Amino acid sequence: MGSYYEQVGAATVREVVDRFYVAVLADPELQPYFTDVDLPRLKRHMVMLLCSVLGGPEVYEGADLADAHRDMGVTGAHYEKVGSLLVAALREQGAGEDLVEHVVTVLGQVRGSIVAQPAGAAG
Numbered sequence: 001m002g003s004y005y006e007q008v009g010a011a012t013v014r015e016v017v018d019r020f021y022v023a024v025l026a027d028p029e030l031q032p033y034f035t036d037v038d039l040p041r042l043k044r045h046m047v048m049l050l051c052s053v054l055g056g057p058e059v060y061e062g063a064d065l066a067d068a069h070r071d072m073g074v075t076g077a078h079y080e081k082v083g084s085l086l087v088a089a090l091r092e093q094g095a096g097e098d099l100v101e102h103v104v105t106v107l108g109q110v111r112g113s114i115v116a117q118p119a120g121a122a123g
C-alpha cells in the first residue's frame with residue numbers, strides 16, 4: 001500500500017491548492033489577510049508542504065510556519081475556516097477519507113504555530 005501522495009499524485013495536490021486559495025480569497029473575512037501577498041510563491045510553498053505531509057518526496061522550503069504567520073493575528077475561528085476550506089478542496093478533488101483524516105490530524109498539530117497567542121501567553 002502506497003503513501004497518500006501516491007494515491008493522489010502531485011498534479012492533484014496542485015489542483016487542491018489552486019482551488020483552496022480561490023475559496024480562501026472569496027471569503028470576505030479571510031481575504032484581507034492576503035492583501036499584498038505573493039500568491040504564486042504562497043501556492044508553491046503550500047504545494048510543497050502538502051506533498052511532504054502526504055508522504056511525497058518534496059521538501060518544504062518555505063518559512064517556518066510560526067515565523068510565516070507571526071504578527072498576523074490569525075484567530076482560532078479563521079483557522080477553523082481555512083482548515084475547512086482545505087478539507088473541502090481535498091474532498092472535491094476526490095481525496096479519500098483516510099487521507100483527509102491524516103491532514104486534519106496535521107492541522108491540529110500545527111494550529112498552535114499559526115493561531116495568534118493571547119498577549120502574555122508563553123511560547
Ligand code: HEM
Pocket residue numbers: 030033034037038041042045046049061062063064065068069074078079080082083107110114
Ligand atoms: C490551516 C493551516 C495553514 C497552513 C498549513 C498554512 C501554511 C502556510 C504556508 C506554507 C505559507 C507560506 C510561507 C512561506 O511562503 O514562506 C503560508 C503563508 C501565509 N499564510 Fe498560512 N497557513 C495556514 C493557515 C493560515 C490562516 C488561518 C491564515 C489567515 C487567516 C493564513 C494566512 C497566511 C498568509 C497571509 C500568508 C502569506 C505570508 C507572506 O507571504 O507574507 N494562513 N501559510
